Amino acid sequence: MAWTSEQILALAPDASSAKSGKDLASPRKWVSFGRDEKTAWGECQGSGKDPYQTRIELAEPAFKCSCPSRKFPCKHSLGLFLLLAEQPKLFKPGDAPPWVQEWLASRQQRAEKKAAKQEAVAAQGDDPEAQARRAAEQEKRAAKRQKNVLAGLDDLERWLRDCVRQGLATLNAQPYSFYEGPAARLVDAQAPGLARMVRDLAGVPSSGEGWQGRMLERLGLIHLLAEACRRLDALPAEVQADVRARVGWTVSQEDLSAQEGLRDRWMVLGQRVTEEEKLRVQRSWLWGCGTNRAALLLNFAAPGQALDVTLAAGTTLDAELVFYPSAFPLRALINTRYGEARGAEDAPGFESVAEAASAYAKALAAHPWLEEFPVLLRAARPEGGDGAWRVRDSSGAWMPLASPRGEGWRLLALSGGAPLSIFGEWNGERLLPLGARAEGRYVRTDA
Numbered sequence: 001m002a003w004t005s006e007q008i009l010a011l012a013p014d015a016s017s018a019k020s021g022k023d024l025a026s027p028r029k030w031v032s033f034g035r036d037e038k039t040a041w042g043e044c045q046g047s048g049k050d051p052y053q054t055r056i057e058l059a060e061p062a063f064k065c066s067c068p069s070r071k072f073p074c075k076h077s078l079g080l081f082l083l084l085a086e087q088p089k090l091f092k093p094g095d096a097p098p099w100v101q102e103w104l105a106s107r108q109q110r111a112e113k114k115a116a117k118q119e120a121v122a123a124q125g126d127d128p129e130a131q132a133r134r135a136a137e138q139e140k141r142a143a144k145r146q147k148n149v150l151a152g153l154d155d156l157e158r159w160l161r162d163c164v165r166q167g168l169a170t171l172n173a174q175p176y177s178f179y180e181g182p183a184a185r186l187v188d189a190q191a192p193g194l195a196r197m198v199r200d201l202a203g204v205p206s207s208g209e210g211w212q213g214r215m216l217e218r219l220g221l222i223h224l225l226a227e228a229c230r231r232l233d234a235l236p237a238e239v240q241a242d243v244r245a246r247v248g249w250t251v252s253q254e255d256l257s258a259q260e261g262l263r264d265r266w267m268v269l270g271q272r273v274t275e276e277e278k279l280r281v282q283r284s285w286l287w288g289c290g291t292n293r294a295a296l297l298l299n300f301a302a303p304g305q306a307l308d309v310t311l312a313a314g315t316t317l318d319a320e321l322v323f324y325p326s327a328f329p330l331r332a333l334i335n336t337r338y339g340e341a342r343g344a345e346d347a348p349g350f351e352s353v354a355e356a357a358s359a360y361a362k363a364l365a366a367h368p369w370l371e372e373f374p375v376l377l378r379a380a381r382p383e384g385g386d387g388a389w390r391v392r393d394s395s396g397a398w399m400p401l402a403s404p405r406g407e408g409w410r411l412l413a414l415s416g417g418a419p420l421s422i423f424g425e426w427n428g429e430r431l432l433p434l435g436a437r438a439e440g441r442y443v444r445t446d447a
Helices: 006-009 017-024 075-086 096-124 128-166 168-173 177-188 194-204 211-230 237-247 253-257 353-366 407-415
Strands: 030-035 041-042 052-057 062-065 262-276 281-287 294-301 316-321 330-336 373-383 390-392 398-400 418-424 433-437 443-445
Touching: 006 075, 006 168, 017 075, 030 075, 041 075, 041 096, 052 075, 052 373, 062 075, 062 211, 062 390, 062 443, 128 168, 128 177, 128 211, 168 211, 177 194, 177 443, 194 211, 194 237, 253 330, 262 418, 262 433, 262 443, 281 418, 294 330, 294 373, 353 373, 353 398, 373 398, 373 407, 407 418, 407 433
Parallel strands: none
Antiparallel strands: 030 041, 041 052, 052 062, 262 281, 262 316, 281 294, 316 330, 373 390, 373 418, 390 398, 418 433, 433 443
């Protein structure tokens, strides 16, 4: 696909890397350039005697640079990629030098090892004895963890009762330690998901007018989750999966990959990176162009580690996704990719605000702990400018917008007063816009 400068800069790990990458997108700072059908490379003269060797495999894309930076992609990779997009004639076709070939060979070896491991897991899955052993081990671990979680729920229940007995108004004066204490005990009880829900309560009193109602709603969801966990065996299998996931249990990706997937042309509509529990969490939203179905891909990285750079907003993947078990399946992982990423396609989405609201109500009925719901409005006009941003469809119905970093102004500039396709995360109160399509191009609105 033809990458745009905007899509390339969206791969930057932070704003400073993006700025440095743009500064390096100048031919005079590079010693050499080259490319073949699948790879581009260049040598950038730094402060040392030897230039930094930078290479890009274009299919994913994947990056490698000899510089000491721990950021990924580094500024040299971004600069080289920008030059390739903006000044492709600089890159003369030819055979890759040895340092590029060695890197490609190592990537091929890793891919072969991964494929062999997947085949071994698939072969074990066909063995009834191996399946029985794995199921027995999983059941034993699950029973032990369930016992620990239930012990933690007793303490949580007492804390919730104290909150209600003392009155919601008193929570406005509580220090952070008031929430951190029960959260830490839940972590010890192997319920990190519940612990995060309790920690998040600390910010509710400072969330503005009507915080008491939001606090009561959050406390109710925590109580509902605790009660569902106590009655886990009586719930349908899909709801059990949601409860376990919300409490903090993980699902083996190897087991998940063995399940039947869903192949489609998946358009990457938005991406957001947040900090959670000393981890960087990358949320990538996909929408099936044929199935009209949304999917959420999560990628985690410790500080200094790289996140996935192969899912750029505005690109389309031909891929098979496997969805995590849920009463409202949304989270997924990529099982198989077919070919290279392509440019943006016309994803179906919702025709109106009413259709999006109806879909959200059905999702919430199936999964009451759903935090963000993906909304793709086919044709909506942004309005506002006075701090009260919204998007309005052709019928006059509207949704309020969250615009913490000027997203409303970006949408208004893109639309020019005309309707455009808008994608964002709906949290039940406001839509956080992450991208929009106007005049045939897709643009991130949160960058």
